[in-house]
Amino acid sequence: QVQLQESGPGLVKPSETLSLTCTVSGVSISSHYWNWIRQPPGKGLEWIANIYYSGNTNYNPSLKSRVTISRDASKNQFSLKLNFVTAADTAVYFCARGRRRDGINVGDAFDIWGQGTMVTVSS
Amino acid sequence: DIQMTQSPSSLSASVGDRVTITCRASQSISNYLNWYQQKPGKAPRLLIYVASSLQSGVPSRFSGSGSGTDFTLTISSLQPEDFATYYCQQTYTTPQTFGQGTNLEIK
Numbered sequence: 589q590v591q592l593q594e595s596g597p598g599l600v601k602p603s604e605t606l607s608l609t610c611t612v613s614g615v616s617i618s619s620h621y622w623n624w625i626r627q628p629p630g631k632g633l634e635w636i637a638n639i640y641y642s643g644n645t646n647y648n649p650s651l652k653s654r655v656t657i658s659r660d661a662s663k664n665q666f667s668l669k670l671n672f673v674t675a676a677d678t679a680v681y682f683c684a685r686g687r688r689r690d691g692i693n694v695g696d697a698f699d700i701w702g703q704g705t706m707v708t709v710s711s
Numbered sequence: 712d713i714q715m716t717q718s719p720s721s722l723s724a725s726v727g728d729r730v731t732i733t734c735r736a737s738q739s740i741s742n743y744l745n746w747y748q749q750k751p752g753k754a755p756r757l758l759i760y761v762a763s764s765l766q767s768g769v770p771s772r773f774s775g776s777g778s779g780t781d782f783t784l785t786i787s788s789l790q791p792e793d794f795a796t797y798y799c800q801q802t803y804t805t806p807q808t809f810g811q812g813t814n815l816e817i818k
Contacts, residue, residue: 632798632810
Protein backbone atom coordinates (compact mmCIF):
# COMPACT_ATOMS: atom_id res chain seq x y z
CA GLN A 589 0.00 0.00 0.00
CA VAL A 590 1.48 3.30 -1.08
CA GLN A 591 1.44 6.04 1.54
CA LEU A 592 2.76 9.59 1.67
CA GLN A 593 3.39 11.50 4.90
CA GLU A 594 4.29 15.17 5.17
CA SER A 595 6.44 16.42 8.04
CA GLY A 596 7.88 19.74 9.13
CA PRO A 597 7.30 22.73 11.42
CA GLY A 598 3.74 23.91 11.82
CA LEU A 599 4.81 27.49 12.53
CA VAL A 600 7.29 29.58 10.57
CA LYS A 601 8.23 33.22 11.14
CA PRO A 602 7.84 35.80 8.39
CA SER A 603 10.88 36.13 6.09
CA GLU A 604 12.19 32.72 7.16
CA THR A 605 12.27 29.45 5.20
CA LEU A 606 9.51 26.86 5.21
CA SER A 607 10.92 23.33 4.96
CA LEU A 608 8.78 20.24 4.48
CA THR A 609 9.55 16.59 3.76
CA CYS A 610 7.34 13.94 2.23
CA THR A 611 8.19 10.37 3.19
CA VAL A 612 6.98 7.76 0.72
CA SER A 613 6.30 4.16 1.70
CA GLY A 614 5.14 1.19 -0.33
CA VAL A 615 6.83 2.29 -3.57
CA SER A 616 10.20 3.62 -4.62
CA ILE A 617 10.40 7.26 -5.68
CA SER A 618 12.52 6.10 -8.62
CA SER A 619 9.50 6.39 -10.87
CA HIS A 620 6.58 8.82 -11.20
CA TYR A 621 6.57 12.56 -10.68
CA TRP A 622 6.29 13.72 -7.06
CA ASN A 623 4.37 16.90 -6.32
CA TRP A 624 3.73 19.61 -3.74
CA ILE A 625 0.34 21.35 -3.65
CA ARG A 626 -1.01 23.83 -1.11
CA GLN A 627 -4.41 25.07 0.01
CA PRO A 628 -4.87 28.29 2.04
CA PRO A 629 -7.59 28.07 4.68
CA GLY A 630 -11.02 28.07 3.05
CA LYS A 631 -9.57 28.42 -0.45
CA GLY A 632 -8.70 26.30 -3.47
CA LEU A 633 -5.71 24.23 -4.52
CA GLU A 634 -2.44 25.61 -5.89
CA TRP A 635 0.20 23.38 -7.47
CA ILE A 636 3.70 24.38 -6.32
CA ALA A 637 6.29 22.09 -7.93
CA ASN A 638 7.19 18.55 -8.94
CA ILE A 639 10.26 16.39 -9.36
CA TYR A 640 11.06 13.24 -11.29
CA TYR A 641 13.55 10.72 -9.95
CA SER A 642 16.03 11.76 -12.63
CA GLY A 643 16.09 15.18 -11.01
CA ASN A 644 13.94 16.89 -13.63
CA THR A 645 11.87 19.58 -11.92
CA ASN A 646 8.98 21.88 -12.73
CA TYR A 647 7.92 24.95 -10.75
CA ASN A 648 4.92 27.24 -10.59
CA PRO A 649 6.25 30.52 -12.03
CA SER A 650 4.41 32.46 -9.33
CA LEU A 651 6.63 30.83 -6.69
CA LYS A 652 9.68 29.79 -8.68
CA SER A 653 12.01 32.48 -7.31
CA ARG A 654 11.40 31.24 -3.75
CA VAL A 655 10.93 27.48 -4.12
CA THR A 656 13.26 24.49 -4.30
CA ILE A 657 12.13 20.88 -4.61
CA SER A 658 14.59 18.04 -4.10
CA ARG A 659 14.64 14.30 -3.52
CA ASP A 660 16.64 11.82 -1.45
CA ALA A 661 16.34 8.40 -3.03
CA SER A 662 18.23 6.72 -0.19
CA LYS A 663 15.51 7.81 2.25
CA ASN A 664 12.66 7.56 -0.28
CA GLN A 665 11.75 11.17 0.46
CA PHE A 666 11.28 14.42 -1.38
CA SER A 667 11.34 17.89 0.09
CA LEU A 668 10.14 21.46 -0.37
CA LYS A 669 11.84 24.68 0.66
CA LEU A 670 10.02 28.00 0.37
CA ASN A 671 12.08 31.08 1.17
CA PHE A 672 11.06 34.49 2.50
CA VAL A 673 7.62 33.38 3.62
CA THR A 674 4.78 35.77 4.39
CA ALA A 675 1.31 35.35 5.85
CA ALA A 676 0.10 34.60 2.31
CA ASP A 677 2.02 31.31 2.48
CA THR A 678 -0.12 30.07 5.36
CA ALA A 679 -1.78 26.93 4.05
CA VAL A 680 -2.20 23.19 4.26
CA TYR A 681 0.66 21.68 2.25
CA PHE A 682 0.07 18.35 0.51
CA CYS A 683 2.49 16.02 -1.21
CA ALA A 684 1.11 13.81 -3.96
CA ARG A 685 2.19 11.22 -6.52
CA GLY A 686 1.67 11.61 -10.24
CA ARG A 687 0.08 8.46 -11.62
CA ARG A 688 2.20 8.28 -14.78
CA ARG A 689 5.37 6.15 -14.51
CA ASP A 690 6.98 7.26 -17.71
CA GLY A 691 8.39 10.62 -16.67
CA ILE A 692 5.98 12.54 -18.84
CA ASN A 693 4.40 15.43 -16.98
CA VAL A 694 1.70 16.20 -19.53
CA GLY A 695 -1.53 14.38 -18.87
CA ASP A 696 -0.58 13.34 -15.37
CA ALA A 697 -2.96 13.19 -12.40
CA PHE A 698 -2.36 12.98 -8.66
CA ASP A 699 -3.53 9.55 -7.58
CA ILE A 700 -2.12 9.29 -4.06
CA TRP A 701 -1.95 12.16 -1.57
CA GLY A 702 -0.54 12.69 1.87
CA GLN A 703 -2.94 13.80 4.60
CA GLY A 704 -1.56 17.34 4.48
CA THR A 705 0.23 19.46 7.04
CA MET A 706 -0.88 22.90 8.20
CA VAL A 707 1.81 25.57 8.12
CA THR A 708 1.15 28.95 9.68
CA VAL A 709 3.38 31.94 9.00
CA SER A 710 3.33 34.23 12.01
CA SER A 711 5.71 35.98 14.35
CA ASP B 712 -1.29 30.36 -16.99
CA ILE B 713 -4.36 28.45 -18.13
CA GLN B 714 -7.41 29.54 -16.16
CA MET B 715 -9.91 26.88 -15.14
CA THR B 716 -13.45 28.06 -14.38
CA GLN B 717 -15.99 25.77 -12.76
CA SER B 718 -19.72 26.24 -12.67
CA PRO B 719 -21.63 26.40 -10.55
CA SER B 720 -19.51 27.43 -7.56
CA SER B 721 -22.06 25.83 -5.28
CA LEU B 722 -24.92 23.44 -5.81
CA SER B 723 -27.68 22.03 -3.63
CA ALA B 724 -29.04 18.62 -4.51
CA SER B 725 -30.81 15.63 -3.01
CA VAL B 726 -29.84 12.00 -2.65
CA GLY B 727 -30.70 10.24 -5.88
CA ASP B 728 -30.35 13.34 -8.07
CA ARG B 729 -28.29 13.45 -11.24
CA VAL B 730 -25.73 16.24 -10.99
CA THR B 731 -23.45 17.83 -13.56
CA ILE B 732 -20.51 20.14 -12.88
CA THR B 733 -18.83 22.04 -15.68
CA CYS B 734 -15.21 23.09 -16.10
CA ARG B 735 -14.01 25.44 -18.81
CA ALA B 736 -10.36 26.07 -19.73
CA SER B 737 -9.13 29.43 -21.01
CA GLN B 738 -7.47 27.63 -23.94
CA SER B 739 -7.54 24.16 -25.41
CA ILE B 740 -6.07 21.50 -23.13
CA SER B 741 -6.86 18.45 -25.31
CA ASN B 742 -8.21 15.87 -22.85
CA TYR B 743 -5.70 16.59 -20.07
CA LEU B 744 -8.35 17.27 -17.47
CA ASN B 745 -8.74 15.59 -14.08
CA TRP B 746 -11.47 15.69 -11.43
CA TYR B 747 -10.99 15.45 -7.65
CA GLN B 748 -13.32 15.19 -4.68
CA GLN B 749 -12.37 16.79 -1.36
CA LYS B 750 -14.12 16.45 1.99
CA PRO B 751 -13.45 18.84 4.90
CA GLY B 752 -10.11 18.25 6.57
CA LYS B 753 -9.10 15.61 4.03
CA ALA B 754 -6.81 15.42 1.04
CA PRO B 755 -8.36 15.49 -2.43
CA ARG B 756 -9.24 12.15 -4.02
CA LEU B 757 -8.73 11.50 -7.72
CA LEU B 758 -11.99 10.55 -9.44
CA ILE B 759 -11.44 10.97 -13.18
CA TYR B 760 -8.26 11.41 -15.22
CA VAL B 761 -7.70 12.43 -18.84
CA ALA B 762 -11.27 13.67 -18.99
CA SER B 763 -13.13 10.38 -18.93
CA SER B 764 -11.05 7.58 -17.36
CA LEU B 765 -12.39 6.36 -14.04
CA GLN B 766 -9.75 6.00 -11.33
CA SER B 767 -9.54 2.55 -9.76
CA GLY B 768 -11.91 2.14 -6.83
CA VAL B 769 -14.17 5.06 -7.79
CA PRO B 770 -17.88 4.16 -8.14
CA SER B 771 -19.25 3.98 -11.65
CA ARG B 772 -21.89 6.63 -10.89
CA PHE B 773 -19.08 9.15 -11.52
CA SER B 774 -18.30 9.91 -15.15
CA GLY B 775 -16.43 12.58 -17.08
CA SER B 776 -16.55 13.90 -20.61
CA GLY B 777 -15.25 16.66 -22.84
CA SER B 778 -12.22 17.78 -24.76
CA GLY B 779 -10.64 21.02 -25.86
CA THR B 780 -11.97 23.67 -23.49
CA ASP B 781 -15.24 22.29 -22.10
CA PHE B 782 -15.58 19.40 -19.68
CA THR B 783 -18.21 17.91 -17.41
CA LEU B 784 -18.31 15.71 -14.34
CA THR B 785 -21.57 13.83 -13.86
CA ILE B 786 -22.78 11.96 -10.82
CA SER B 787 -25.64 9.78 -12.00
CA SER B 788 -27.37 9.21 -8.67
CA LEU B 789 -26.11 11.16 -5.67
CA GLN B 790 -25.26 9.22 -2.57
CA PRO B 791 -24.86 10.71 0.94
CA GLU B 792 -21.08 10.30 0.78
CA ASP B 793 -20.87 12.39 -2.42
CA PHE B 794 -21.53 15.71 -0.69
CA ALA B 795 -18.15 17.40 -0.92
CA THR B 796 -16.17 19.95 -2.93
CA TYR B 797 -15.11 19.02 -6.46
CA TYR B 798 -12.13 20.44 -8.34
CA CYS B 799 -11.04 20.17 -11.93
CA GLN B 800 -7.34 20.34 -12.86
CA GLN B 801 -5.51 20.73 -16.14
CA THR B 802 -2.17 19.02 -16.68
CA TYR B 803 -1.69 20.14 -20.28
CA THR B 804 0.99 22.61 -19.32
CA THR B 805 2.93 23.98 -16.37
CA PRO B 806 1.75 25.40 -14.05
CA GLN B 807 -0.88 22.74 -13.59
CA THR B 808 -3.92 24.71 -12.49
CA PHE B 809 -7.11 23.89 -10.64
CA GLY B 810 -10.59 25.27 -10.88
CA GLN B 811 -11.94 27.25 -7.94
CA GLY B 812 -14.07 24.33 -6.76
CA THR B 813 -17.76 23.41 -6.68
CA ASN B 814 -19.31 22.89 -3.27
CA LEU B 815 -22.01 20.22 -3.49
CA GLU B 816 -24.41 20.50 -0.56
CA ILE B 817 -27.41 18.56 0.63
CA LYS B 818 -30.76 20.17 -0.22
